[in-house]
Amino acid sequence: MMIELKDVNKTYFGAQPLHVLKGINLEIGKGEFVSIMGASGSGKSTLLNILGILDNYDTGEYWLDGRLIKGLSEREAARYRNHTIGFIFQSFNLINFKTAVENVELPLFYRGIGRRERHHQAMEYLDKMGLTDWAEHFPNEMSGGQKQRVAIARALITHPRIILADEPTGALDSKTSLEVMELLKRVNKEEDVTMIVVTHESGVANETNKIIHIKDGIIGKVEDNVDHNASPFGENSIMK
Amino acid sequence: MFDIFNEIIGTLKQNKLRTSLTGFAVAWGVFMLIALLGAGGGLMNALVNNNRNIDVNTMQVYGGSTSKAYNGINEGTWTELKEFDAERTEENYKDVIDAVSADYWRSDTASFRDMSSNVGINGISPVHYVARDRDIIAGRKINELDIRLHRKVIFIGDDAAAMFLPAPLDSLAIIGQYIKVGHLAYKVIGVFQSNMDADLMQMDIPSTTFSDVYYGSEMYSIIFSYHGLNTEKANEAFMKQYKKDYNNAHGYAPDDDRTLWISNSVIDNLQVNKVMNIIKTMLWIIGLFTLLSGVVGVSNIMLITVRERIHEFGIRKALGATPWSIIKLVIVESIVITAFFGYIGMICGIISCQIMDSTIGQQVLDIGVQRMYIFKDSTVSVGVAIGATVVLIVAGVLAGFFPARKAAKVKPIEALNELK
Ligand SMILES: Nc1ncnc2c1ncn2[C@@H]1O[C@H](COP(=O)(O)OP(=O)(O)OP(=O)(O)O)[C@@H](O)[C@H]1O
Numbered sequence: 001m002m003i004e005l006k007d008v009n010k011t012y013f014g015a016q017p018l019h020v021l022k023g024i025n026l027e028i029g030k031g032e033f034v035s036i037m038g039a040s041g042s043g044k045s046t047l048l049n050i051l052g053i054l055d056n057y058d059t060g061e062y063w064l065d066g067r068l069i070k071g072l073s074e075r076e077a078a079r080y081r082n083h084t085i086g087f088i089f090q091s092f093n094l095i096n097f098k099t100a101v102e103n104v105e106l107p108l109f110y111r112g113i114g115r116r117e118r119h120h121q122a123m124e125y126l127d128k129m130g131l132t133d134w135a136e137h138f139p140n141e142m143s144g145g146q147k148q149r150v151a152i153a154r155a156l157i158t159h160p161r162i163i164l165a166d167e168p169t170g171a172l173d174s175k176t177s178l179e180v181m182e183l184l185k186r187v188n189k190e191e192d193v194t195m196i197v198v199t200h201e202s203g204v205a206n207e208t209n210k211i212i213h214i215k216d217g218i219i220g221k222v223e224d225n226v227d228h229n230a231s232p233f234g235e236n237s238i239m240k
Numbered sequence: 241m242f243d244i245f246n247e248i249i250g251t252l253k254q255n256k257l258r259t260s261l262t263g264f265a266v267a268w269g270v271f272m273l274i275a276l277l278g279a280g281g282g283l284m285n286a287l288v289n290n291n292r293n294i295d296v297n298t299m300q301v302y303g304g305s306t307s308k309a310y311n312g313i314n315e316g317t318w319t320e321l322k323e324f325d326a327e328r329t330e331e332n333y334k335d336v337i338d339a340v341s342a343d344y345w346r347s348d349t350a351s352f353r354d355m356s357s358n359v360g361i362n363g364i365s366p367v368h369y370v371a372r373d374r375d376i377i378a379g380r381k382i383n384e385l386d387i388r389l390h391r392k393v394i395f396i397g398d399d400a401a402a403m404f405l406p407a408p409l410d411s412l413a414i415i416g417q418y419i420k421v422g423h424l425a426y427k428v429i430g431v432f433q434s435n436m437d438a439d440l441m442q443m444d445i446p447s448t449t450f451s452d453v454y455y456g457s458e459m460y461s462i463i464f465s466y467h468g469l470n471t472e473k474a475n476e477a478f479m480k481q482y483k484k485d486y487n488n489a490h491g492y493a494p495d496d497d498r499t500l501w502i503s504n505s506v507i508d509n510l511q512v513n514k515v516m517n518i519i520k521t522m523l524w525i526i527g528l529f530t531l532l533s534g535v536v537g538v539s540n541i542m543l544i545t546v547r548e549r550i551h552e553f554g555i556r557k558a559l560g561a562t563p564w565s566i567i568k569l570v571i572v573e574s575i576v577i578t579a580f581f582g583y584i585g586m587i588c589g590i591i592s593c594q595i596m597d598s599t600i601g602q603q604v605l606d607i608g609v610q611r612m613y614i615f616k617d618s619t620v621s622v623g624v625a626i627g628a629t630v631v632l633i634v635a636g637v638l639a640g641f642f643p644a645r646k647a648a649k650v651k652p653i654e655a656l657n658e659l660k
């Protein structure tokens with residue numbers, strides 16, 4: 001198993017304590033391509049952030065690639081984020097005063113790889129995303145789809161074991177969304193990366209091989225979707 | 241390191257206005273520090289220069305007047321120094337006193353060819369120059385041999401030389417000539433820089449010669465050099481004892497301390513040192529506080545910067561940035577700002593010190609008895625420059641540290657959720 005959650009609980013202690021994850025049990029295998037669906041506020045992002053070690057959980061166990069993720073120091077957590085996990089965000093989260101290629105280089109910088117090698121690899125990945133000509137452009141000079149492809153290149157460049165995407169198509173139109181999903185699908189196949197996509201668009205979920213429904217902080221139905229016919233709107237279509 | 245530098249240049253360019261404002265605060269702080277230290281150094285160098293002889297331990301004793309009636313002597317009686325006081329001084333304090341000079345003074349008429357003038361004649365021995373030096377322009381001073389041989393030689397000021405051999409003539413040609421003082425001829429052995437004091441032109445002759453010529457003259461002062469009295473206390477004690485012995489010898493009240501007036505170079509020196517230390521400390525304090533306000537400025541700006549960049553730090557953390565790498569980023573940025581603008585301030589400060597040195601540093605204040613520099617060598621030393629560099633880097637680290645720690649502590653998810 002790549003990911004194993006055992007009775008994971010998470011409460012936000014704000015003005016009023018909010019029990020968001022109420023005992024999550026979940027297993028995701030190596031190389032799987034799954035989506036997490038659920039209503040707004042059901043705890044999808046919270047779950048994904050815990051999986052990405054961006055946030056911590058209160059009780060339960062989280063096993064990542066056979067190792068228990070609990071009480072890590074910030075340094076160890078940083079190492080996991082750099083080596084094992086790749087992130088794709090709805091709002092892209094590119095650094096806007098860095099060019100596309102510099103953004104893609106950044107994870108390698110934190111891995112201590114030299115400038116030339118970093119640049120070389122980043123250009124390679126931008127090329128894979130069809131963005132060679134945009135390498136020297138700043139994020140605000142690019143379209144949403146292009147930005148998300150830069151972000152995907154940045155997530156892939158460290159050869160992570162899992163990629164976590166929180167509504168990667170949330171800010172994109174349906175055509176671009178489809179392109180991005182095709183890209184993720186290809187990456188999942190070619191690079192054998194475990195891919196977890198949070199979405200509330202059934203069309204997007206339909207592109208994945210397994211759909212996990214979360215409701216009020218617990219895992220509901222888990223659908224196998226190898227045939228990609230979960231979407232009521234038909235194969236290969238994304239309805240917005 | 242080069243990578244970090246690139247990162248920082250990138251972010252600094254992002255905020256040109258803020259960077260330059262912060263930079264100005266730091267540059268100004270350093271400029272003030274250097275300029276103050278330079279100016280203070282100039283003042284102190286001038287002070288030292290004006291008291292050039294303070295390294296030598298000498299006392300000069302003058303007569304005074306009684307401050308109390310005693311044994312039939314009225315209060316307010318003028319006291320005199322006598323030949324035997326000089327002898328007593330030489331005999332009785334051998335353990336501390338090295339050499340004694342009895343100084344005599346009177347006015348007389350000096351003439352050369354058809355020029356003549358009333359002048360002040362000092363009968364002195366070389367010890368006098370230890371305490372009250374003269375700047376030789378040409379020739380030499382009175383020496384020990386002159387004293388022993390009762391030579392009729394005379395050491396005159398450039399004012400007198402210029403009077404005897406006026407403008408078109410070379411006034412220094414007076415050396416080797418004979419001038420007349422009273423009814424006797426003296427050979428001019430040297431010319432010194434005169435004190436420009438309007439009263440009387442001064443000339444030195446050997447004390448022994450003086451005694452021969454002006455027999456029975458009143459002694460002007462006793463000057464002696466001494467050793468072994470290193471503290472203010474020891475000096476005070478010695479002076480007290482000296483006065484007491486004098487009073488006993490002359491039949492004045494033993495505890496009357498107005499009968500003699502003693503100028504003591506060590507005590508003057510200690511006082512000068514005290515004043516200098518106070519000035520120095522004040523300057524450092526003012527300078528450092530000015531610099532500190534610059535540093536607080538940087539720290540503040542770094543805090544704001546960190547807050548603004550918190551989302552970016554979140555992204556970096558998600559990509560694998562360790563807390564230490566974030567701290568490094570902020571601190572190095574802080575150091576770069578302080579060091580870069582600090583250097584600009586330092587260079588401006590050094591230039592202004594040079595300007596001070598070449599303008600008011602060259603001015604000489606004439607206060608009659610002495611020529612004084614108000615300013616001398618107001619340049620800062622390499623030591624101060626290195627010290628300032630160290631202070632700058634430390635300041636940069638300090639200014640960056642707290643904001644950096646704050647940045648590193650934020651949980652990545654909180655940073656990411658922070659609005660851009
Ligand atoms: N940092 C936080 N502090 C307090 N409450 C939070 C915090 N983050 C999320 N929540 C609350 O926790 C609940 C779950 O949030 P979460 O972001 O996981 O939902 P989601 O399923 O991703 O919703 P959406 O589809 O709208 O993104 C929500 O009610 C939200 O308001």
Ligand SMILES: [Mg+2]
Pocket residue numbers: 044045046166
């Ligand atoms: Mg969400």
